[in-house]
Amino acid sequence: PSVNQRYRTGFHFQPPKNWMNDPNGPMIYKGIYHLFYQWNPKGAVWGNIVWAHSTSTDLINWEPHPPAIFPSEPFDINGCWSGSVTILPDGKPVILYTGIDPKNQQVQNIAEPKNLSDPYLREWTKSTLNPLMAPDAVNGINASSFRDPTTAWLGQDKKWRVIIGSKIDRRGLAITYTSKDFLKWEKSPEPLHYDDGSGMWECPDFFPVTRSGSKGVETSSFGEPNEIKHVFKVSLDDTKHDYYTIGTYDRVKDKFVPDSGFKMDATAPRYDYGKYYASKTFYDSGKNRRILWGWTNESSSVEDDVEKGWSGIQTIPRKIWLDRSGKQLIQWPVREVKGLRTKEVKNLRNEVLKSGSRLEVSGVTAAQADVEVLFKVRDLEKADVIDPSWTDPQLICSQMNVSAKSSFGPFGLMVLASKNLEEYTSVYFRIFKARQNSGKFVVVMCSDQSRSSLEEDNDKTTYGAFVDINPYKPIPLRALIDQSVVESFGGKGRACITSRVYPKLAIGKSSHLFAFNYGSQSVDVLNLNAWSMNSAQIS
Numbered sequence: 001p002s003v004n005q006r007y008r009t010g011f012h013f014q015p016p017k018n019w020m021n022d023p024n025g026p027m028i029y030k031g032i033y034h035l036f037y038q039w040n041p042k043g044a045v046w047g048n049i050v051w052a053h054s055t056s057t058d059l060i061n062w063e064p065h066p067p068a069i070f071p072s073e074p075f076d077i078n079g080c081w082s083g084s085v086t087i088l089p090d091g092k093p094v095i096l097y098t099g100i101d102p103k104n105q106q107v108q109n110i111a112e113p114k115n116l117s118d119p120y121l122r123e124w125t126k127s128t129l130n131p132l133m134a135p136d137a138v139n140g141i142n143a144s145s146f147r148d149p150t151t152a153w154l155g156q157d158k159k160w161r162v163i164i165g166s167k168i169d170r171r172g173l174a175i176t177y178t179s180k181d182f183l184k185w186e187k188s189p190e191p192l193h194y195d196d197g198s199g200m201w202e203c204p205d206f207f208p209v210t211r212s213g214s215k216g217v218e219t220s221s222f223g224e225p226n227e228i229k230h231v232f233k234v235s236l237d238d239t240k241h242d243y244y245t246i247g248t249y250d251r252v253k254d255k256f257v258p259d260s261g262f263k264m265d266a267t268a269p270r271y272d273y274g275k276y277y278a279s280k281t282f283y284d285s286g287k288n289r290r291i292l293w294g295w296t297n298e299s300s301s302v303e304d305d306v307e308k309g310w311s312g313i314q315t316i317p318r319k320i321w322l323d324r325s326g327k328q329l330i331q332w333p334v335r336e337v338k339g340l341r342t343k344e345v346k347n348l349r350n351e352v353l354k355s356g357s358r359l360e361v362s363g364v365t366a367a368q369a370d371v372e373v374l375f376k377v378r379d380l381e382k383a384d385v386i387d388p389s390w391t392d393p394q395l396i397c398s399q400m401n402v403s404a405k406s407s408f409g410p411f412g413l414m415v416l417a418s419k420n421l422e423e424y425t426s427v428y429f430r431i432f433k434a435r436q437n438s439g440k441f442v443v444v445m446c447s448d449q450s451r452s453s454l455e456e457d458n459d460k461t462t463y464g465a466f467v468d469i470n471p472y473k474p475i476p477l478r479a480l481i482d483q484s485v486v487e488s489f490g491g492k493g494r495a496c497i498t499s500r501v502y503p504k505l506a507i508g509k510s511s512h513l514f515a516f517n518y519g520s521q522s523v524d525v526l527n528l529n530a531w532s533m534n535s536a537q538i539s
């Protein structure tokens, strides 16, 4: 590829050119998946936002269509911002989205498919009743903090509910509107939820999850608290991360009540501890699962983005469900991505990684690969005790860099690595005792980009997450490596970290993959499988 295109991904969704941000209105309709997304038709920086549109039958290969929604009326003339699809009881999908009006006020609009017999739903009609929800002097809503309608759900009273992200001063707000006919909407006196100190809530999402198993639940479904829990997610404008809380939905009061320990601010757990924002789920009625889409922006400079002519990718869609503990969500790349694995599989079985060792995994296209590895540690009583002040995993990962030796760790993978390690991105674990003789452990997962490229100008922030697993058992790690993105899943989806890197040497055939252990204790690789990944058909 030309110098400017060498960082384009092979199997992650991206437009043929220009800027992309939030995924919008994902859905399945008559067996076809739709993805809309925030797109700038005019360049590789944010602006002139329309809803671009692609469809797929497998969530991996995509067919592009013309933009579905673009500024055309006073109620969206300055931009068509994020929103969601709701499938009405008769099967018809409708879009609610935020329009920017001539006064730069944020208002909520509806659009419907022009022709339901077009399987691709290429054309959308905006209602003449728009805007359906608008800030005014009476309702006290701040016109520049009123956006991103969710998928609507039906209440017991047969009325629809939708929430809109907002804030008042530093209080994050999810404003509820209700409607009988999906056209006339009334603001509820009380928000679905709010929390102080978090700042603006962008792209809220609210959906049920089952307490048993990994199947998805349709957004309007309800059940007893021992069967169903609810997830409330926001994108915090302040920190640019996506956070979630688990709790119960009081359908009578229309209130979300987080379980104890959860607060909807930057202390909440994250979907992803790397670069990941403005995510949104939908219920996949075809395969009975809930799918999560999320946007990952570039870590390169704006000048580089303009030069390469594009910016932003979507992560591989993830199935998302509630862990058996009821305390956290689990995410896993949709199984369809395995269709891109080539037969070329490289296996390692029961290898011992001695302290300080590195093992090359050869025979795969290391710049575009899927790697699954199972580590096992022995003699855990030799683990170091964690410093009690180390409560922030990202700080642990950035302050102890990859050359700092623990008893257990760092051990993991070096990806997008040049032959002589001038460049590499390391994804690894460290295991600590929670306290002396407590029998409890802390597992930290890191994604260290600091040596990812000889280029100086990129954002090379190191990321970290705690992984809630028992280190007496095998420790799983999966990495989806795709040219300039590394999506890492620790503990079978208990911690996810996505990073963007732009190596100068470790590209194409000069990219290498290693398993490594720089901790002082040996680590076993029970199993390592790596697949070269074909490119998907995307644009």
Ligand code: DQQ
Pocket: 021, 022, 038, 049, 081, 082, 098, 147, 148, 202, 203, 235, 277, 278
């Ligand atoms: N992006 C959209 C907004 C949303 C923000 C505008 C989140 O609707 O709040 O492009 O990235």
